[in-house]
Amino acid sequence: GQNIDQPTEMTATEGAIVQINCTYQTSGFNGLFWYQQHAGEAPTFLSYNVLDGLEEKGRFSSFLSRSKGYSYLLLKELQMKDSASYLCAVRDLTNTGKLIFGQGTTLQVKP
């Protein structure tokens, strides 16, 4: 079966660092994606991991451990505009490239 877990909500302070965790149990694995989604808007791509380790992209970093079925998204120097939902998604092993999404983590950044 497919199961992707992330916390429902998180709160952090402007300027701080926050880590959003994602654990997955899927029948196949071919990469993990993080998307950001502001309320009423389209999800936008943040990061992609297919091998173990850390991928850094500006203020955002994403980590993957395939043996543990675990990933996290790290956001540094938080800004108010980072308040959004963060979606963890696993790409399955078929050649379709379809993504299986978690429920999303709503992050609220406070001044």
Place this chain on the structure above:
Amino acid sequence: GAGVSQTPSNKVTEKGKYVELRCDPISGHTALYWYRQSLGQGPEFLIYFQGTGAADDSGLPNDRFFAVRPEGSVSTLKIQRTERGDSAVYLCASSKQGWSEAFFGQGTRLTVV
């Protein structure tokens, strides 16, 4: 176009009616996906097109749902005999190939009353 375009942005329909939702993918993207997102949930896969053919329709909930992509570009998601439980945001995404990053449209918010 510059991005994935979906029309209409909002659709209110009565229970039992038929609706069509349109997706115009990024030019040159051969892979197209439809997802459905309910409030507070992540997107749920419905169907995947590679070119004109539906390569994976395993996510369609029942036979009231159907999608086409006749010329390998624009796609239409069709829902017959709508039910209140069909109310959700329907998202379309496209990518150059199935392996590459998918770009999402703004979605169509469907409300069945």
